[in-house]
Amino acid sequence: MNTLPFPVVEAPSVEAMERGRKLFAGRTEFVKGVVAMSGLPAADRMEVCFAGRSNVGKSTLINALTGHKALARTSNTPGRTQEINYFTLQDSHYLVDLPGYGFAKAPVAVVAQWQRLLKAYLSGRPTLRRAFVLIDGRHGIKAVDEEILSLLDTAAVPFQVVLTKADKVKAADREKILDQVRARLQPHPAAFPELVVTSSETGAGIETLRAIVAGLD
Numbered sequence: 001m002n003t004l005p006f007p008v009v010e011a012p013s014v015e016a017m018e019r020g021r022k023l024f025a026g027r028t029e030f031v032k033g034v035v036a037m038s039g040l041p042a043a044d045r046m047e048v049c050f051a052g053r054s055n056v057g058k059s060t061l062i063n064a065l066t067g068h069k070a071l072a073r074t075s076n077t078p079g080r081t082q083e084i085n086y087f088t089l090q091d092s093h094y095l096v097d098l099p100g101y102g103f104a105k106a107p108v109a110v111v112a113q114w115q116r117l118l119k120a121y122l123s124g125r126p127t128l129r130r131a132f133v134l135i136d137g138r139h140g141i142k143a144v145d146e147e148i149l150s151l152l153d154t155a156a157v158p159f160q161v162v163l164t165k166a167d168k169v170k171a172a173d174r175e176k177i178l179d180q181v182r183a184r185l186q187p188h189p190a191a192f193p194e195l196v197v198t199s200s201e202t203g204a205g206i207e208t209l210r211a212i213v214a215g216l217d
């Protein structure tokens with residue numbers, strides 16, 4: 001049981017921000033889309049992944065972080081990303097864009113297959129250094145998210161909640177949503193005790209997230 005206040009992460013130091021900027025200004029490339037655990041690239045460097053409900057903004061966030069418009073494919077249709085997509089960040093990191101969970105406009109059997117893959121990946125990747133779990137800033141943590149958070153607890157994968165679409169959150173709702181998220185995170189021992197609030201639209205929180213990734217060792 002966590003008894004942590006889960007504050008929104010403070011602005012990183014100038015040095016940390018600069019490390020993040022440099023890391024993400026380097027070469028980023030699509031490596032491959034993986035449909036089975038056997039297809040994962042060699043576990044030869046650290047990686048971070050972006051998990052979350054369909055349509056929460058995972059692919060868009062990867063594009064914002066890397067400064068590309070279309071490195072990761074995005075869509076209005078939930079269920080756009082159906083494979084585990086690997087991107088390199090220089091030669092030192094992998095960024096991993098995951099298929100969404102929850103709702104998807106795809107056949108049931110296909111969704112079931114990629115959900116199995118998602119769960120196998122989240123609990124069985126030794127080089128996964130941190131899972132960023134994206135939560136829609138307008139909606140907070142839902143029941144489907146809980147399932148993934150519990151899986152990450154069991155697998156002892158440290159995860160950090162990143163709130164997305166901050167530009168769409170009414171100022172009056174912001175603290176209410178943050179408090180809901182904080183309360184829901186209490187039972188999760190694998191939860192990193194700081195939240196990140198982002199908008200891929202305005203760029204809010206993007207430099208902070210870059211600094212967080214660059215600060216992992």
Ligand SMILES: Nc1nc2c(ncn2[C@@H]2O[C@H](COP(=O)(O)OP(=O)(O)OP(=O)(O)O)[C@@H](O)[C@H]2O)c(=O)[nH]1
Nearest residue numbers: 054055056057058059060074075079080081100200
């Ligand atoms: N206003 C706003 N819209 C966003 C933001 N991030 C993503 N979106 C929109 O949300 C929709 C879904 O974004 P994606 O990045 O494709 O979502 P995803 O989580 O990768 O979805 P799946 O691959 O289907 O699981 C797109 O229409 C994006 O333009 C944001 O910060 N603000």
Ligand SMILES: [Mg+2]
Nearest residue numbers: 058059080081
């Ligand atoms: Mg996607």
